Structures are given as C-alpha cells and as structure tokens.
Amino acid sequence: MTEHLLKILIVGDGNVGKSSFVHRYVSGQFNKTYKMTVGVDFSVKLLHWSDKEKVRLQLWDIAGQERFISMTRIYYKGALGCVVMFDVTSSSSFSSCRHWKEDLDNKAMLPNGDSIPCILVANKCDLAHRAVSADTIDKFSKAHGFITWMETSVKDNKNVGEATRMLVQEILSVQSTMDPIHRPEVRVYPHPDSEFNRSSGGERGCC
Ligand SMILES: Nc1nc2c(ncn2[C@@H]2O[C@H](COP(=O)(O)OP(=O)(O)O)[C@@H](O)[C@H]2O)c(=O)[nH]1
Numbered sequence: 616m617t618e619h620l621l622k623i624l625i626v627g628d629g630n631v632g633k634s635s636f637v638h639r640y641v642s643g644q645f646n647k648t649y650k651m652t653v654g655v656d657f658s659v660k661l662l663h664w665s666d667k668e669k670v671r672l673q674l675w676d677i678a679g680q681e682r683f684i685s686m687t688r689i690y691y692k693g694a695l696g697c698v699v700m701f702d703v704t705s706s707s708s709f710s711s712c713r714h715w716k717e718d719l720d721n722k723a724m725l726p727n728g729d730s731i732p733c734i735l736v737a738n739k740c741d742l743a744h745r746a747v748s749a750d751t752i753d754k755f756s757k758a759h760g761f762i763t764w765m766e767t768s769v770k771d772n773k774n775v776g777e778a779t780r781m782l783v784q785e786i787l788s789v790q791s792t793m794d795p796i797h798r799p800e801v802r803v804y805p806h807p808d809s810e811f812n813r814s815s816g817g818e819r820g821c822c
C-alpha cells in the first residue's frame with residue numbers, strides 16, 4: 616500500500632467560506648456562526664484512494680486578512696496543491712483571486728520549479744445574488760492557469776468533495792510524471808508510525 620502525504624492550501628479573502636469548506640469536508644458539518652481564523656488552521660483527512668493507494672490530506676486554512684499575508688511564505692512551504700476561493704456574491708473577493716494566485720505562484724512551487732496545481736472555487740452558489748458571471752469566471756480561470764473552476768455551496772454541501780477530489784487527482788497525476796527524487800512525501804505503507812496512525816481517532820470517518 617502506498618501512502619501519499621499531500622499538503623493543500625486553502626486561500627482567499629476573509630469571509631468567503633474557507634474554514635467552513637474545510638470543516639464540511641473533514642467533519643461533514645456546517646456552522647452558521649462566523650469565527651475568524653487567526654493565522655492558520657490545520658486539518659487532516661485520510662482517503663482510501665484506491666486498492667493500492669491511501670492519501671493523507673493536510674488542509675491548511677490560511678487567514679485571508681491583510682495583516683497575516685506577510686506570513687504566507689512559511690505556510691506555503693511544501694504545498695502540492697491549492698484551492699483559491701471567492702464568494703460569488705462578492706466581486707471584490709473575486710478580484711482578489713488574481714492576487715492570491717500570483718502570491719501563490721511567487722511563493723510556492725513544485726520541487727521541479729513548476730507552479731502547484733490550483734483549483735478556483737466559487738463558493739456560496741446557494742445565494743441568489745450573483746456578482747460574477749460564469750463566463751467571467753471561466754475566462755479568468757483559463758487565463759490564470761487554474762486546472763479548472765467549480766461552483767460550490769458549503770452550506771448545501773454542493774461540490775465540496777468533488778472540487779477536492781479533482782484537485783487531488785491532478786496532484787497525483789503531476790506527481791506520477793515527476794522524477795522520483797522530486798516526489799516529496801510518498802511513503803510505503805505500513806511504515807514505522809502505522810501503529811500511531813491506527814490509534815488516531817480523528818481521521819477515521821473518511822472518504
Ligand atoms: N450562504 C452561504 N454561506 C456560507 C457558505 N460557506 C460559508 N458561509 C458563511 O460565510 C461566513 C464565512 O465563512 P468562513 O468559513 O468563516 O470564511 P473564511 O473567513 O473564508 O474562513 C460564515 O458565516 C459561513 O457560515 C455557503 O456556501 N453559503
């Protein structure tokens with residue numbers, strides 16, 4: 616059994632739904648009350664990807680507030696994929712995606728120097744008031760090198776798993792084309808801390 620350890624970043628302006636997205640993906644729940652992320656939050660989820668592969672996702676939920684942006688270089692280190700998120704009812708959060716993608720491409724790259732796979736996520740599609748058209752998002756996504764874009768509603772649990780799956784698929788496909796010495800965190804299972812993994816309860820209810 617091969618186990619891939621993938622660090623994935625979730626970036627975007629504050630209030631677009633990043634923490635809710637991670638919470639929904641990892642625990643299946645949605646909370647209406649807003650709790651600002653300070654700095655970075657970190658979650659793990661184990662996926663049984665195939666008969667031969669497990670994927671351990673590390674999800675780094677990075678605060679969108681300006682005052683934390685200078686710290687992102689440290690957080691981006693070793694990331695193999697990214698979700699750039701905006702709120703479809705907020706045109707300013709969409710405009711910021713250009714900045715988030717540029718910032719990402721400047722600070723995070725694959726061991727071979729390529730930019731890391733990145734998906735553009737248009738969240739809160741359950742809300743009636745859309746500030747950005749699908750056509751505009753589509754053009755932006757293609758022009759800025761995203762693997763694709765997807766509408767999500769964390770509230771209604773729409774496309775949360777699908778968006779993540781698509782990103783993981785792309786990461787694994789990029790990894791498989793890379794020289795083995797450039798593949799950062801691929802381990803053979805079982806490995807020495809497998810006992811520890813078996814007893815850590817938080818990640819069991821996965822997939
Ligand atoms: N209507 C709606 N509200 C959402 C959705 N996702 C998140 N929210 C709400 O948006 C607010 C900000 O969410 P949060 O996850 O804290 O955003 P973050 O600052 O990007 O981490 C919270 O009140 C959430 O309940 C969604 O898909 N639809």
Ligand SMILES: [Mg+2]
Nearest residue numbers: 633634651652
């Ligand atoms: Mg947050």
